[in-house]
Amino acid sequence: MRLEAENIIVELGGREVLQDVSASFQPGALTGVIGANGAGKTTLLRALAGLAPVKSGRISLDGEPIDAFDRREAARRVGYLAQKQEPAFPFRVDETVMMGRYPHQGRLSPETEADRAAVAAALRDVDAADLSDRAINELSGGELQRVLIARTLAAQTPVLLLDEPFANLDVRHCLDILAILRAQASEGRTVVASLHDLNLAGRFCDELLLLHQGEILAQGEAGSVLTLRLIERAFGVHAEILPVNGGEERHFILRAMEGEE
Amino acid sequence: MRRYALTAGLFAAALLLAALSVRLGVTDIDSNKILKVILSELGFLATEAAGVSDHERAIVWHIRLPRTLTGAFVGASLALSGAMLQGLFRNPMASPVVVGVSTGGALGATSAIALGLGAASLWAVPLSAFAGALVTVLLVSLVATHKGHTPLGALILCGMAMNSIAGALTTLVLSYSVSDFEIARQILFWLMGSLTNRTWEHVILIAPFFAASGVAAAFFGRELNLMMSGEESAMALGVDTARAKAWILTIAAAAAGASVAVAGVVGFVGLLVPHIVRMLAGPDHRRLLYSSMTAGAVFVMGMDLLARTLSPGGEIRLGVLSASIGGPFFLYLIVKNRARAETF
Numbered sequence: 001m002r003l004e005a006e007n008i009i010v011e012l013g014g015r016e017v018l019q020d021v022s023a024s025f026q027p028g029a030l031t032g033v034i035g036a037n038g039a040g041k042t043t044l045l046r047a048l049a050g051l052a053p054v055k056s057g058r059i060s061l062d063g064e065p066i067d068a069f070d071r072r073e074a075a076r077r078v079g080y081l082a083q084k085q086e087p088a089f090p091f092r093v094d095e096t097v098m099m100g101r102y103p104h105q106g107r108l109s110p111e112t113e114a115d116r117a118a119v120a121a122a123l124r125d126v127d128a129a130d131l132s133d134r135a136i137n138e139l140s141g142g143e144l145q146r147v148l149i150a151r152t153l154a155a156q157t158p159v160l161l162l163d164e165p166f167a168n169l170d171v172r173h174c175l176d177i178l179a180i181l182r183a184q185a186s187e188g189r190t191v192v193a194s195l196h197d198l199n200l201a202g203r204f205c206d207e208l209l210l211l212h213q214g215e216i217l218a219q220g221e222a223g224s225v226l227t228l229r230l231i232e233r234a235f236g237v238h239a240e241i242l243p244v245n246g247g248e249e250r251h252f253i254l255r256a257m258e259g260e261e
Numbered sequence: 262m263r264r265y266a267l268t269a270g271l272f273a274a275a276l277l278l279a280a281l282s283v284r285l286g287v288t289d290i291d292s293n294k295i296l297k298v299i300l301s302e303l304g305f306l307a308t309e310a311a312g313v314s315d316h317e318r319a320i321v322w323h324i325r326l327p328r329t330l331t332g333a334f335v336g337a338s339l340a341l342s343g344a345m346l347q348g349l350f351r352n353p354m355a356s357p358v359v360v361g362v363s364t365g366g367a368l369g370a371t372s373a374i375a376l377g378l379g380a381a382s383l384w385a386v387p388l389s390a391f392a393g394a395l396v397t398v399l400l401v402s403l404v405a406t407h408k409g410h411t412p413l414g415a416l417i418l419c420g421m422a423m424n425s426i427a428g429a430l431t432t433l434v435l436s437y438s439v440s441d442f443e444i445a446r447q448i449l450f451w452l453m454g455s456l457t458n459r460t461w462e463h464v465i466l467i468a469p470f471f472a473a474s475g476v477a478a479a480f481f482g483r484e485l486n487l488m489m490s491g492e493e494s495a496m497a498l499g500v501d502t503a504r505a506k507a508w509i510l511t512i513a514a515a516a517a518g519a520s521v522a523v524a525g526v527v528g529f530v531g532l533l534v535p536h537i538v539r540m541l542a543g544p545d546h547r548r549l550l551y552s553s554m555t556a557g558a559v560f561v562m563g564m565d566l567l568a569r570t571l572s573p574g575g576e577i578r579l580g581v582l583s584a585s586i587g588g589p590f591f592l593y594l595i596v597k598n599r600a601r602a603e604t605f
Binding site for chain 2: 046049051070071072074075076079080081082084086087089090091095099100102103105107108151155
């Protein structure tokens with residue numbers, strides 16, 4: 001499902017957090033949203049999920065405006081995982097992931113075989129099947145994050161939006177989750193994730209979108225977005241590029257700028 | 262397995278207490294006669310064939326049964342209201358008091374009694390209490406709503422403010438009424454909460470709200486579960502949070518408002534009962550709401566039974582007893598669970 005933002009402006013507390021942002025996300029692609037803190041990454045993802053009030057402009061799914069859908073219909077199309085840590089009440093892991101099936105369920109109807117299959121598959125995807133019976137308030141930060149990603153996957157939406165899904169993960173699970181997102185994209189889903197690690201972003205994402213002070217500074221393939229000049233401008237740091245793997249991959253070394261500004 | 266045991270246990274306890282509540286009293290009437298009265302009043306048995314004196318019939322049918330049913334419905338409604346509000350606010354401190362239901366109802370009832378409406382009609386005081394409760398909740402949510410959004414924090418603060426306003430007005434009405442001893446006495450007794458002298462009118466007043474909120478609660482179990490992960494996550498997962506909030510608040514207010522209308526201010530049930538049930542049944546509202554209703558009925562019927570056994574003259578009021586037994590028990594639970602930082 002193609003996800004598009006056309007000239008959107010989002011105001012929060014009287015300040016324009018996104019200024020005239022246009023972007024298009026294609027099925028089958030994993031897009032990384034990068035930018036400094038406060039650049040507007042979270043707001044962009046919330047707006048794309050239909051959760052932030054858009055002052056002007058339009059967000060559409062395959063050409064249909066997202067506000068034409070009610071919450072349930074939107075949640076069947078777009079999965080969104082917030083960055084903010086949720087309060088963890090003693091629900092079991094499988095109960096938590098089952099909550100992702102909410103938009104597919106009737107008000108009083110019991111859980112179906114399809115619901116249970118989706119939950120099991122999502123738990124397997126994030127390598128958390130063995131956590132099923134645990135209470136979520138007793139999990140480690142990384143385990144909880146994987147469970148919440150599973151909850152998002154369980155809705156089986158054609159579009160997946162994840163706000164810094166790697167925030168609490170160790171290196172291995174970070175790479176695992178990236179592999180999952182890649183797999184979801186290659187199954188034809190439209191996947192957008194914000195992330196901070198430029199090296200991971202460059203290696204795993206098909207496309208990058210660089211935000212700076214509420215505007216898009218660059219978007220496209222990693223090579224065209226992660227340039228020394230743009231990194232300096234967006235993050236205010238000095239960057240050096242090290243070619244690794246015989247020049248096939250690039251590694252960034254970032255240093256604070258000295259004696260300037 | 263354990264969850265079914267809890268549901269079944271609570272239900273059995275409710276039935277047992279209801280039976281005891283009809284059976285026990287100053288006048289000893291045996292179970293056989295009680296059954297005959299109920300059957301003949303329901304038309305299954307000819308009145309003459311029952312062989313029960315009019316006096317006994319009146320005690321069973323016009324005093325004990327309405328009192329028992331009112332108690333069960335009041336307990337269930339208050340506990341349901343508390344369980345829904347605690348889920349909505351993600352806060353174990355929430356109860357019908359927080360959003361102004363109890364104090365609003367108290368102001369409504371107090372005003373009606375002070376104006377002498379109590380003598381005019383049996384319906385006057387309960388209906389004024391109900392109206393007072395609903396108007397207060399409505400005001401609270403209107404003031405807390407800004408541009409179509411009702412932040413839960415604002416709701417609690419407005420509830421507190423409205424509580425102190427309604428409380429002050431109630432005291433004012435009471436001070437003006439002190440000169441008339443009878444009126445002041447009625448107001449004070451009403452504020453203490455009681456099931457004494459409840460009639461079928463009271464049962465009829467609360468029954469539809471009890472039934473409707475019970476049914477409506479079934480529709481919002483899943484929403485409440487999802488809303489516990491935070492409003493934004495719930496929205497992202499497909500919950501129309503604004504609509505769900507409005508419904509949950511309405512159901513909780515109507516259930517608690519109807520209770521306040523028929524039994525006065527019975528504190529603590531809405532706070533204590535859902536809290537204990539949550540410790541036993543876990544956080545899933547699809548179970549929690551109904552188990553709380555049953556447990557609430559058990560608690561209020563039990564307290565009322567105790568109150569009238571301890572003091573047949575009615576000196577120990579239900580509200581006083583439920584708070585003085587519930588309070589220490591609540592403290593005990595908190596101390597016991599202090600090690601687990603999150604008791605919710």
